[in-house]
Amino acid sequence: MKIGCPTEIKPQEFRVGMTPDAAREAVNHGHTVYIQQGAGLGAGFADADYQAAGAAILDTAEEIFATADMIVKVKEPQAIERKMLREGQLLYTYLHLAPDPDQTHDLLNSGCTAIAYETVTDARGGLPLLAPMSEVAGRLAPQVGAYTLQKANGGRGVLMGGVPGVAPAKVVVIGGGVVGTHAAKVAAGMGADVTVLDRSLNRLKYLDDVFGRDFKNRYATAGATAELVRDADMVIGAVLIPGAAAPKLVSRADLSEMKPGAVLVDVAIDQGGCFETSKATTHADPIYEVDGIMHYCVANMPGAVARTSTLALGNATLPFLLNLADKGWKKACADDPHLLNGLNVHSGKLTYAAVGEALGLDVISAESAIQ
Numbered sequence: 001m002k003i004g005c006p007t008e009i010k011p012q013e014f015r016v017g018m019t020p021d022a023a024r025e026a027v028n029h030g031h032t033v034y035i036q037q038g039a040g041l042g043a044g045f046a047d048a049d050y051q052a053a054g055a056a057i058l059d060t061a062e063e064i065f066a067t068a069d070m071i072v073k074v075k076e077p078q079a080i081e082r083k084m085l086r087e088g089q090l091l092y093t094y095l096h097l098a099p100d101p102d103q104t105h106d107l108l109n110s111g112c113t114a115i116a117y118e119t120v121t122d123a124r125g126g127l128p129l130l131a132p133m134s135e136v137a138g139r140l141a142p143q144v145g146a147y148t149l150q151k152a153n154g155g156r157g158v159l160m161g162g163v164p165g166v167a168p169a170k171v172v173v174i175g176g177g178v179v180g181t182h183a184a185k186v187a188a189g190m191g192a193d194v195t196v197l198d199r200s201l202n203r204l205k206y207l208d209d210v211f212g213r214d215f216k217n218r219y220a221t222a223g224a225t226a227e228l229v230r231d232a233d234m235v236i237g238a239v240l241i242p243g244a245a246a247p248k249l250v251s252r253a254d255l256s257e258m259k260p261g262a263v264l265v266d267v268a269i270d271q272g273g274c275f276e277t278s279k280a281t282t283h284a285d286p287i288y289e290v291d292g293i294m295h296y297c298v299a300n301m302p303g304a305v306a307r308t309s310t311l312a313l314g315n316a317t318l319p320f321l322l323n324l325a326d327k328g329w330k331k332a333c334a335d336d337p338h339l340l341n342g343l344n345v346h347s348g349k350l351t352y353a354a355v356g357e358a359l360g361l362d363v364i365s366a367e368s369a370i371q
């Protein structure tokens, strides 16, 4: 198969869809790999590294899209990339379609087949292609939140760990999955007073068993959420209903109850955000204020640490990538129901129920797409 990897063009996105190691493995499996010139530079990989791995370098994204049967990326295709997708081409990347009707319509119109990293599942109920970036974003969240809490950045001027004689910051994490757990670990490590909210009792039991001494947890009723948010210096939004638009758990009215200069870090922004006042921002201009509350809502947080993130994402995407290339997407999906769960779009039809529900569009079953 011809596999193509273009340079990411989302603002300040420095990750790349394939590492030289991934290219080498695909070449060893008998595939031809095309990398756009300079695609790996932001993550520290030179064109020569890809060439040494057996990949060919092409100058432009147009050439990559025109040549390849499968496009491997990191971020959802941007409008200009969507115009280059064609009928029958396979797209393997993050999509986050539920909050993005424009992208959804373009993918449907292109006739391509699109597998979304974020809805591929595993046998333990996890999301193996989302998890590595959730680990990164979770660990970054208290770091960017702590920066935002500084006075010069609009925050209330509270130090995460306090100092002897002065209380630490109160950090509330809504959603105790991968993002939430990594965020809580780092915030607790910085010395903050951390509470994690989740609606899954099993998850709370796990957090209590493993991290009971490091941070507290509460069941996420609306009442408990409101009570903790009111008193927080930093709230990290980390909920997910896979594939669906994030539920809004803090309203604009709730902001008036919060401490002026408190910080909301909405990691769930790529699924539309879990605070009513969230709107996606970029690394170039990440922070804004609403009613005295600072918001950080970058939808591609892992791009800030592109080398770590590219290596972590590549470890997770490679086995599926090789299966897709070796067997073709239909057989690869027929053999692996977890990969089939990643199928969001095929030949002008949506194949993922939660996306259809969020956007009010018809959906066919993924099973029917592989017949």
Ligand SMILES: NC(=O)C1=CN([C@@H]2O[C@H](COP(=O)(O)OP(=O)(O)OC[C@H]3O[C@@H](n4cnc5c(N)ncnc54)[C@H](O)[C@@H]3O)[C@@H](O)[C@H]2O)C=CC1
Residues within 6 Å of the ligand: 118, 127, 130, 131, 133, 134, 135, 137, 174, 175, 176, 177, 178, 179, 180, 197, 198, 199, 200, 203, 220, 238, 239, 240, 241, 246, 247, 249, 266, 267, 268, 269, 270, 271, 298, 299, 300, 301, 302
């Ligand atoms: N902004 C960025 O750069 C990045 C964003 N993300 C996003 O972060 C979000 C979280 O991802 P993961 O932690 O991997 O998901 P996850 O599935 O591991 O965890 C989500 C948790 O939210 C809980 N939850 C669901 N509804 C809830 C509610 N109403 N109240 C409280 N808890 C609730 C679930 O029980 C689960 O434990 C996703 O939207 C993901 O796409 C992930 C990586 C990077």
Ligand SMILES: CC(=O)C(=O)O
Residues within 6 Å of the ligand: 075, 094, 130, 133, 134, 270, 299, 300, 301, 302, 303
């Ligand atoms: C998960 C995701 O959207 C990201 O890593 O950018």
Ligand SMILES: [Mg+2]
Residues within 6 Å of the ligand: 094, 096, 270, 299, 300, 301
């Ligand atoms: Mg994202």
